[in-house]
Amino acid sequence: MFKSNNKKIYLVIFVVGAIFLVVFLKTRGGKSTAEVTREINPVYGSIKLIISTTGIVQPQNRLEIKPPISGRIEKVLVKEGQKVQVGEVLVWMSSTERAALLDAARSQSEEMLKDWQQVYKPTPLMSSINGEVIVRAVEPGQTVTSSDAVVVLSDRLIVKAEVDETDIGKIKIGQPATISLDAYPEVKVKAVVDHISYESKVVNNVTIYEVDTLPESVPDFFRSGMSADVEIITQAKDNVLLIPLEAVKRDKQQSFVLTRGPKERKAQKRTVEFGISDDKNIEIISGLTAQDKVLIQVQKYQLSSNNTNSKSSPFMPGRRR
Secondary structure (H helix, E strand, C coil), X not given: CHHHHHHHHHHHHHHHHHHHHHHHHHHHCCEEEEXXXXXECCEEEEEEEEEEEEEEEEECCEEEECCCCCEEEEEECCCCCCEXXXXXXXXXXXXXXXXXXXXXXXXXXXXXXXXXXXXXXXXXXXXXXXXXXXXXXXXXXCEECCCCCCEEEECCEEEEEEEECCCHHHCCCCCEEEEEECCCCCCCEEEEEEEECCCCEEECCEEEEEEEEEECCCCCCCCCCCEEEEEEEEEEEEEEEEEEHHHCEECCCCEEEEECCCCCCCCEEEECEEEEECCCEEEEEECCCCCCCEEEEEEEEEECHHHCCCCCXXXXXXXXX
């Protein structure tokens, strides 16, 4: 009796295992690849080669105004963001001796203070460039030394981009660029390559060169230290014949495309001379016209024909024919 029960248990396990094996094989073989071919015509359009990188908004020339003497700040005539001209007075200050003398006169009377103010003139700190005030570091009454920067000036704000050494050979002075700040990603600012550093830097074990990109006009929201994305256009062509990159085939000898004439059924190889390419299209120099039919073959996954009823339960009986 015990052996008979064991046989029944083994039989049930065998049947259940066989059912699950069939289900597994059906679902396993449910996908296959098929080659899909579509026809396109070359089209005329524009193509650009772009080097994308990141950068920081910085003054191209940063000038710190430091006093020639130690003393006390009397008046600050500028504020951050203000435009200044060469020779314009930024700050009036008293030397240590003048400040002590004025304090002593003030303690006596206002008339004595005015007399000494007329006799002992304050020292002016003047701008030596045409530029913009980007830092106002002092306030009236503050004591400073000759090593303290009281005002910082910038002649113009630029974006200093970091370019990998593998791309630096493609960049030339005067090439157009586009700047977008992380803080204002929707605003695209036109710029131009103004300077390429002669000395490299190593950042995260990568050799880079700093490239100054000069905005055509600096927006009011530009601030020193802001992060930016920079796109430098190294090549650009308009009204050239283009095809998608996926249409280009390659073998050991050459690159080619597949074409088919109006009366031809089989695809024909055609050697083509290519120009520049971006991440989507490639330029056709010769070998094709806008009237040619170019074939693009793409591998696509699809359900196999043996799995047409895959949505139905494998445990249900099949439909009779």
